[in-house]
Amino acid sequence: MTFPDALSRRDAIVLAALSAAATAIGPRLAHADAAAVEAEIKKLYADKKLGSGRVKIDVPQIAENGLVVPINVEVESPMTEQDFVKAVHVYADGNPLPGVVSFAFTPACGKAAASSRMRLAQTQNIIAVAEMSDGSLFTSKVEVKVTIGGCGG
Amino acid sequence: MSNKPVPRVRVPANAKKDELIEIKTLISHEMESGQRRDSAGKVIPRRIINTFTAEFDGKTVFEATWHPAISANPYQSFFYKAVKSGEFTFKWKDDDGSVYESKAKIQVA
Amino acid sequence: MISRRDFLQAGAAASALVAASGLGPLNRVAAQQRLSQADILRFQPLGTLTLLYVADLHAQLRPVYYREPSINLGVGEVKGLVPHLTGKDVLAHFNLPAGSPMAHALSSEDFVALAKNYGRMGGFDRIATIIKAIRAERGEGNCLLLDGGDTWTNAWGALQTKAQDVVEAMNLLKPDAMTGHWEFTLGAERVKEITDKLPFPFLAQNIRDTEFEDRVFEPRKTFERGGAKIAVIGQAYPYTAIANPRWMFPKWSFGLREDDLRKEVEDARAEGADIVVLLSHNGFDIDRKMAGRVKGIDIILTSHTHDALPDVVKVGQTLLIATGSHGKFVSRLDLDIRDKALKGYRFGLIPVFSDAITPDAEMAALVAKHRAPFEKDLSxxxxxxxxxxxxxxxxxxxxxxxxxxxxxxxxxxxxxxxxxxxxxxxxxxxxxxxxxxxxxxxxxxxxxxxxxxxxxxxxxxxxxxxxxxxxxxxxxxxxxxxxxxxxxxxxxxxxxxxxxxxxxxxxxxxxxxxxxxxxxxxxxxxxxxxxxxxxxxxxxxxxxxxxxxxxxxxxxxxxxxxxxx
The missing domain is CATH 3.90.780.10 (5'-Nucleotidase, C-terminal domain)
Incomplete structure (x- = not known):
């Protein structure tokens, strides 16, 4: 009442449903947390106040593939010589290391927006900090869900 | 790294003056994070492209610093306000010291 | 039709009959006599345009029994709202008399007894009859037939022919556009092979390639029908690459892509569309949320979650239509469009009771032809x-x-x-x-x-x-x-x-x-x-x-x- 051994012994293939998460995570390594992200921000900006608003993080609400998660950050700014976005730093609080990417903009960009693709080990928050030409800082945070998937619908 | 990284860029050949254009770039690279272990349990050493730079007529207009969380075959897009005709130079700096380069001209009318 | 009122009356009459005779639920013959094709198709027309909508057919070329859920929970803000009502709650909400045809079609109540009375539902040949009849009534140039996807897969014949059987059957219905979900499990190459030859567009604003984020399919198409310009935007199932094997379409990325959708709506308006329709495989709750967040969509034709609703759900000014699955229903939405705006509508969820509707001969022959090679296996x-x-x-x-x-x-x-x-x-x-x-x-x-x-x-x-x-x-x-x-x-x-x-x-x-x-x-x-x-x-x-x-x-x-x- 069982299938030939050749078939039934193929145990190595773990339920696909598990694989998305498993692949992204790999062997369980220590991961960063909110404190590690804060520490990174402090390294750059000490205890300077972080304002809210102006920074828009665009990520999929659910990641299709933990190894390739698109991220777009856009900061409200006229992008003139007098008033522009100097830098945007992106962090993830559930990866082995908190840093993801830093963008350095110039007024020549015309628009303070950039897209990259990142690896996310698990469901976690993405934090972006924008530094304006006058030295002021703005931040925002968004969660990305990394799911096992499967189960069609 | 099995193959030499190959950059690919999308820059519009023409733009109107003061038009906001999106520039898209890709480069083939494994972006070894330094977080993985081989079958023997040894950490595979980090080797990533750590910096992407876009210059226009020799002047840096945009730069990205990539950490190990950036995906393999890294993608980077950004904007540029087309003021005059000229040439972009894109540079990718590898952990091993290599620099990969690609150029693209734009005509602004 | 079947406007709801008609059915209610039919149902009420049926109940009365039952009570009088004391014979229990209508026997099958009586049910068929009550349910004539004319009754099912009766509809008080409105305006100049008719939208016809099917979805989630799942390659079911022939009629089936399909029991609606007895548990379909809504969580958070949608708790207790349609479509998260089941059984008696559905009947109460829509005023459907127990035992009536629509009560049977829309709920799990007394399913076995009523299924024996009313018979199977669906079948491409019956759907063809309904669509042809409505086109004849309204004029072909005044109708728009849209397919919400989950059409090409999940029957043996479709699997064996890599969807060729369903694609040909659908083409015979002459849809104007479709979007998709399970279609993608045919693999990117086969999907492209089919869509390149389709005599109508496969629309998906939310699929982009994984390299430069180029579009994979047309996002939208504007149709001129019934004297109006109707923009149809396609929204494929946003979580296809999570719910189904991504390796089958490794270069395609999906997602909700709300910002892109807003732009499509704006562009459609700018290009002169009188109304904007989202042909969506999001699923009902996602569509309900999206309707509240993306302004300017007149109608969302929703699918994926298989909900069948005999009435329109309104979110702000947006109408949501849920047409059910497995060919059980064809949705008819008559629209009165004047001065570049939607002035009125009338909706009917037409139940495809296979015993009451005459099969379309041309479709029946095509289905039989495609079934023949597999008939022995299937039976x-x-x-x-x-x-x-x-x-x-x-x-x-x-x-x-x-x-x-x-x-x-x-x-x-x-x-x-x-x-x-x-x-x-x-x-x-x-x-x-x-x-x-x-x-x-x-x-x-x-x-x-x-x-x-x-x-x-x-x-x-x-x-x-x-x-x-x-x-x-x-x-x-x-x-x-x-x-x-x-x-x-x-x-x-x-x-x-x-x-x-x-x-x-x-x-x-x-x-x-x-x-x-x-x-x-x-x-x-x-x-x-x-x-x-x-x-x-x-x-x-x-x-x-x-x-x-x-x-x-x-x-x-x-x-x-x-x-x-």
């Missing part, structure tokens, strides 16, 4: 069922028990997992279970029934993850189907809890002991999204089980306990 009797077999519902259905029992026995494992897909027709007590019936519930391009082992804690992780994909209170964070079906293990679920907290009391049904987080269990399952999964196709596993078992006696579905609802 092979494997067993008989003594009870109702169905799948649809948030948790294990009686047909799912057949699948999990088959895996436990044939793959010799302690625990079996079966996907909570919403498709799969129902069988009535006393029916033979044919190979066609089995494949209607499992025909897909990644059918391997794997065998593996898993620790108890991993099983918990799987259940929690799937549960969060159904019961997350934010519709945008919901993906996939119903809860994963489980054999050999019982559990308690609190849908309103948070991830990690929903599942408890996981019990090994073999010995009644709690599942041990650290012990390895042998596990079988099918529909793995992993590339290279090995194992016999699930239909072989189930067929082998049924052939040996000969008679299926469904048992009470008490292994899953739902709490706090």
């Amino acid at each position: 092979r009797v494997l067993a008989k069922t003594e009870g109702l077999l169905y799948r649809r519902g948030n948790f294990q259905g009686s047909f799912d028990d057949v699948f999990t029992d088959a895996m436990l026995q044939v793959r010799d494992v302690e625990i079996a997992l079966s996907p909570g897909v919403r498709w799969g027709a129902s069988l009535l007590p006393g029916q033979d279970i044919t190979f066609e019936d089995v494949t209607n519930a499992c025909a897909m391009s990644y059918p391997q029934c794997y065998r593996t082992s898993m620790k108890g804690e991993m099983l918990k992780t799987v259940l929690e993850d799937v549960a969060d994909n159904i019961f997350n209170p934010d519709p945008y964070l919901q993906g996939g189907g119903d809860m994963v079906r489980v054999g050999g293990m019982g559990f308690t679920i609190d849908p309103n809890a948070t991830i990690g907290q929903r599942i408890s009391n996981m019990t090994n049904l073999r010995d009644g002991k709690p599942i041990d987080a650290n012990r390895e269990y042998t596990v079988a399952g099918w529909a793995s999204i992993n590339e290279g999964t090995q194992g016999p196709p699930i239909w072989d596993v189930v067929s082998q089980y049924l052939t040996t078992k000969k008679t299926i006696t469904p048992r009470p579905l008490d292994a899953v306990k739902v709490v706090n609802i």
Whole structure:
């Protein structure tokens, strides 16, 4: 009442449903947390106040593939010589290391927006900090869900 | 790294003056994070492209610093306000010291 | 029609008759006499344009029984709202007399008795008759037929012909546009091969390639019908690459892409569209949320979650239409468009009662032609069922028990997992279970029934993850189907809890002991999204089980306990 051994012994293939998460995570390594992200921000900006608003993080609400998660950050700014976005730093609080990417903009960009693709080990928050030409800082945070998937619908 | 990284860029050949254009770039690279272990349990050493730079007529207009969380075959897009005709130079700096380069001209009318 | 009122009256008359004769529910003949094609098609026309809408046909070329869910929970803000009403609550909400045709078509109440009265629903030849009749009535140039997707897969013939049979049948219906979801499990190459030749556009604003984020399909098309310009934007299932095997379309990325959608709506208006229609495979709750967040959409034709609603749901100024699945209904929406705006509408969810509607000969011949090579396989009797077999519902259905029992026995494992897909027709007590019936519930391009082992804690992780994909209170964070079906293990679920907290009391049904987080269990399952999964196709596993078992006696579905609802 069982299938030939050749078939039934193929145990190595773990339920696909598990694989998305498993692949992204790999062997369980220590991961960063909110404190590690804060520490990174402090390294750059000490205890300077972080304002809210102006920074828009665009990520999929659910990641299709933990190894390739698109991220777009856009900061409200006229992008003139007098008033522009100097830098945007992106962090993830559930990866082995908190840093993801830093963008350095110039007024020549015309628009303070950039897209990259990142690896996310698990469901976690993405934090972006924008530094304006006058030295002021703005931040925002968004969660990305990394799911096992499967189960069609 | 099995193959030499190959950059690919999308820059519009023409733009109107003061038009906001999106520039898209890709480069083939494994972006070894330094977080993985081989079958023997040894950490595979980090080797990533750590910096992407876009210059226009020799002047840096945009730069990205990539950490190990950036995906393999890294993608980077950004904007540029087309003021005059000229040439972009894109540079990718590898952990091993290599620099990969690609150029693209734009005509602004 | 069937405006709702007509049906209510028909139903009320039927009830009166029943009461007078004291014979119980209408017998079949009486039901057919009540339900004439003319009655079903009767509709007070409005305006100059008719939208016709079908979705989630799942390649069911012929009529089927399909029991609507008896449990379909809404969580968070949508708790208790349509479409999360089932059974008697559906009847009460829509004022449907018990035992009436629409009551039967839309709820699980008294399903077996009423199914025997009213017969099967759907069938491409009946759908063709309805569509032809409406086109004849309104004029072809005043109709727009749209297909919401999940059309090309999940029947044996469609699997064997790589959807050629359904594609040809659909083409005969002459749709104006479609979008998709399960279509993508044919693989990117085959999908492109088909869509390149389709005589109508396959629309998907939310699919982009994984390199430079270029569009893979046209996002939108504007039609001139009934004196109006109608922009149709396609929205494919946003979580296809998560819910289904991404390796089958590795260069395509999906997602909700709300900002892109806003731009499509703006562009459509700028190009002169009078109304904007979103042909969406998002699923009802996502569409309801999106309707509130993306302004300027007049109509959302929603699908994926298989909901059938006899009335329009309004979110602000946006009308949501849910047309059901498996060919049970054709939606008709008459629109009065004047001065570049929607001034009025009239809606009818037309039930495709196959015994009342004359099959269209041309379609019937095409379906028969495509069936012929597989007829012998399809009609092979494997067993008989003594009870109702169905799948649809948030948790294990009686047909799912057949699948999990088959895996436990044939793959010799302690625990079996079966996907909570919403498709799969129902069988009535006393029916033979044919190979066609089995494949209607499992025909897909990644059918391997794997065998593996898993620790108890991993099983918990799987259940929690799937549960969060159904019961997350934010519709945008919901993906996939119903809860994963489980054999050999019982559990308690609190849908309103948070991830990690929903599942408890996981019990090994073999010995009644709690599942041990650290012990390895042998596990079988099918529909793995992993590339290279090995194992016999699930239909072989189930067929082998049924052939040996000969008679299926469904048992009470008490292994899953739902709490706090």
